Amino acid sequence: MRANIQIEEFEDSLLVVAHIPEIEPFRKPCYIKARGPYDGSFFRTGEGDRKLSRYEVDRLMEERRQPRYDAQVVEGADVSELDSELVDGFLRRERAASPRVFARLSNEDALLTMGATGRGLDGELKPTLAGLMALGRHPQKHFPRANVTFAVFPGNSKEELSQDGARFLDSRTIIGPIPVMVSETLAAMRRNMRVVSYVEGGSRRDVAEYPEVAIREAVANALMHRDYSQEGMASQVQVNMFDDRIEVVSPGGLYGTVTVDNIGEYGSSSSRNQFLSRILESTPYPEDSPEHGYVVENKGTGFVQIQAALKNQGMNPAEPADSISLFVVTMRKKAGVGAAPSFSKALGGAAKGESDPILDFVRANGSAASSEISEVLGVSRSTANRRIKKLVKLGALTTNGGQGRSIRYLLPR
Known part of the structure; x- marks a missing residue:
């Protein structure tokens, strides 16, 4: 390895600048010979050098051979x-x-x-x-952590709590084979996504906050390409839904020739799990699943489909982030949708000058059951009930005096 050394002018001074090119993936890790790869491999950070963990060194060494x-x-x-x-x-x-x-x-x-x-x-x-x-x-x-964890957070970070102190608006662990986990993750997303309805030419068109195609591809690809080594199996795929974005987190960084810069480009495709990828290409969704067809195409088009679906809905491109141990795909909510009162924000009450989505629905229909509110707003029944109870306590809603399923909510006279 040779450094490219040049002398550059900077603020009336001359600086010696050394540019050290990144080595090829199959030569990593670069380490101090006398200390060996596990003790002599370091990652440069803003505050100095951090020694790579054994897990990180093993993942880099996988680039030298096909994992099995x-x-x-x-x-x-x-x-x-x-x-x-x-x-x-x-x-x-x-x-x-x-x-x-x-x-x-x-x-x-x-x-x-x-x-x-x-x-x-x-x-x-x-x-x-x-x-x-x-x-x-x-x-x-056999692999307890080879699952998907799904969580809906009330704000834009994991630290934020809702007004009633809840850390999660919805949370569950999704298990089963990959086709079942993909299908049930999509079902969880549907329960928690806000759906905007447009009336065009006398007919209604419902548009979810995020295109299902993009979510399905992101989750299927995370489960297909994740790290299935013994160490990697200690971590699960995470689907985190925040007020302004969705993050799909997969154990293990990008593999082979694929990088953040060329992901989705023609001819850019590498598979860490070749047998699994090939099997999923012909694995159907269960007959009772709302999804149809097969889990993946396995043609290197997954990220392309994500970007195309987001673009078709007028959203910003997905943001990939890669490290040795994690790969994250972030999809941000469309700005126009975020300006309207999202349901997770409505848990704390609509901001000044904003309408409340529940009150708007009840006003338009005269009355509503909690099941109707849950379905129209695209959230779980428990999430809807929490907000309804808060509105009743504030005096913004009242009931018809019914019990159980016969309860309907009305605006006070």
């Missing part, structure tokens, strides 16, 4: 743990797409060929990590 964590047989698992509906849909798709390859293979051999199963130490067929994550009924039985 997803191909590892899960010794404690059994093929009976695979979901028959997902397996049937997967094999049907593969046989239709590649009849010459799969025509004479039994289902057992086809799963073995695709890397969904493998031979254990005892010689018996067992699911691989890729097979369990894509096609298993409950992969978290």
Whole structure:
């Protein structure tokens, strides 16, 4: 490695400037030979040098070879743990797409060929990590943290609390195989997204705060490309919804030739988990899921679809952020939508000069049940009920005197 040394003028003085180019990914980490990679690898920060953790060094070394964590047989698992509906849909798709390859293979051999199963130490067929994550009924039985955590925060940071002291407006842990986790994450988003209705030519058009295509691609890609090493499995994929943005956080940084600068460009595609990516390409969503088709395209177009969906809705491009241990995709709320009273803000009351979305709805309809308010505003029933109770306490709403499901809310006379 050679430094590019130049002399530059700066404020009537001459400075010696040394530019050290970044080394290729397959040569990282750069370390002090006498101390070895685990003790001699450092990351430059504004306050000095920080020694890389063993986890970070291992992730950098993965660039020198193709990781095979997803191909590892899960010794404690059994093929009976695979979901028959997902397996049937997967094999049907593969046989239709590649009849010459799969025509004479039994289902057992086809799963073995695709890397969904493998031979254990005892010689018996067992699911691989890729097979369990894509096609298993409950992969978290073996990998408890291979899940998605979904949280809705009342402000623009994790430190902010709502007026009633709640840290979360909604929070849940989502488990199951990847198609189920993607589908249930989207369902959680729908419960908490504000939906704006436009009347055009006598018909109503509903537009959610964030395009579902963008969220689906971000979550599916996070689960497909995340770090499935033993150390990485201690962390989960996070979907954090703030008042002004959504963040999808994936354990493990970008892999291979893909960088923040070229992600989404033509020909820029690398897969940390090759077997899992290939299996998900033909893994269907469950029949009872509102999602249709297959989990991923596996053509290097995921980030392109995210950007296209955001652009089509008049939103700013997604913001990717990469480090050795994390990859984060941030989608910011459209400025025009943010100016209207979002429902998480409405929990504390509409600001001066703003209308309250619940009061507006009740005023327009004469009365409303909590279920109707929850559905129209696109939030969970518990979130709607918290705000309704606050409005009743303030005297802004009253009830019809009913009990249980017969309760309707009205404006006081």
